[in-house]
Amino acid sequence: MKIGVVGAGIAGLSAARALTTAGHGVAVFEKSRAPGGRVATREMRGIEMPRGLAGAALAFDHGAQYFTVRDDRFSEVVAEWQRDRVVAKWTGRVVTFDDEGWEDVSPSAKATGDKAVTVRYVGTPGMSAIATAMADGLDVTYGHRVESLQPLLDTFDRVVLAVPAAHAAPLVGHVPTLANKIAEVIMKPSWTVMAAFEEKVAARFDAAFVTGSALGWIARNTSKPKRDWKVDAWVLQATTAWSAAHVDDRPDDVGAFLMEAFEDLVRAGLPRAFYATVHRWRYATADPPLAVGAIHDPDSRITLCGDWCSGSRIEDAYLSGLEAANFVPRSESDGFSRR
Secondary structure, X not given: OEEEEEOOEHHHHHHHHHHXXXXXXXXXXXXXXXXXXXXXXXXXXXXXXXXXXXXXXXXXXXXXXXXXXXXXXXXXXXXXXXXXXXXXXXXXXEEEEEOOEEEEOOOEEOOOOOEEOOOEEEEOOOOHHHHHHHHOOOOEEEOOOOOOOHHHHHHOOEEEEXXXXXXXXXXXXXXXXXXXXXXXXXXXXXXXXXXXXOOOOOOOOOEEEEOOOOEEEEEEHHHOOOOOOOOEEEEEEEOHHXXXXXXXXXXXXXXXXXXXXXXXXXXXXXOOEEEEEEEEEEEEEEOOOOOOXXXXXXXXXXXXXXXXXXXXXXXXXXXXXXXXXXXXXXXXXXXXXXX
């Protein structure tokens, strides 16, 4: 069958690849210029670098920071990514931070009770490499904003909508079963600061989960594999609660406040930042996610998927796309009649 997929984030690409493997003709439509959604890397070009850093590369993973693996289906594709050098393990020192200081994150426990260190993976040389690899070989049209699903439904046998719940809502408002489900979802924003310093920040860790602060996460981006280690580049992410309370604040004010919050965590203070910018993810996380995998309405021929359907992790988005693909029979004789 002919399947239209709206959204080239991890969920949409996962669905598109699974449907293509099943023999369907798949076309993907993405409003941005590149795939990935929040699995993103921003490469800064034309930045005047300090003395001693001329020629160094400046980039930030300003969305999803890393991912972990739990499900066997996801484990299989991650093994392929490792083999193809799309991803690598991140062995940076991750700590928890509160008013009393910091300590190393405790090892995770397997269901068996055995202790095992949490394995974190990142895309190489940036998180966006994951989406680039997933999009390879697919028919993706970039810079295409879908304002209505009707033209797609007139062209395709099925439509998979893999966009944030807030973007999906106006597109499926005429389908009560889907609209009612989306109405249960509250999407929270996230403010992110990207900053690069003339000298190395005096922190004996590479990333931290922070409590008691406007910041929820800080990470030395250049501690990840295949990054340019010569530049001390950091990503600071505010908590969703703080971001929601300040969602419409001026970016300059947000950046200054979060940089001060970062300096409060580093006793030696921060060196001069030669570059800093702010990004707002307006629909970053579902609170809470629906935990349904994907949502399908046979009468409208529309399927919804995304991390907001099942969780907030990259793995959740990937598995949600697989669930969406499972709703599509291999042919009309398998139980599908076009309406």
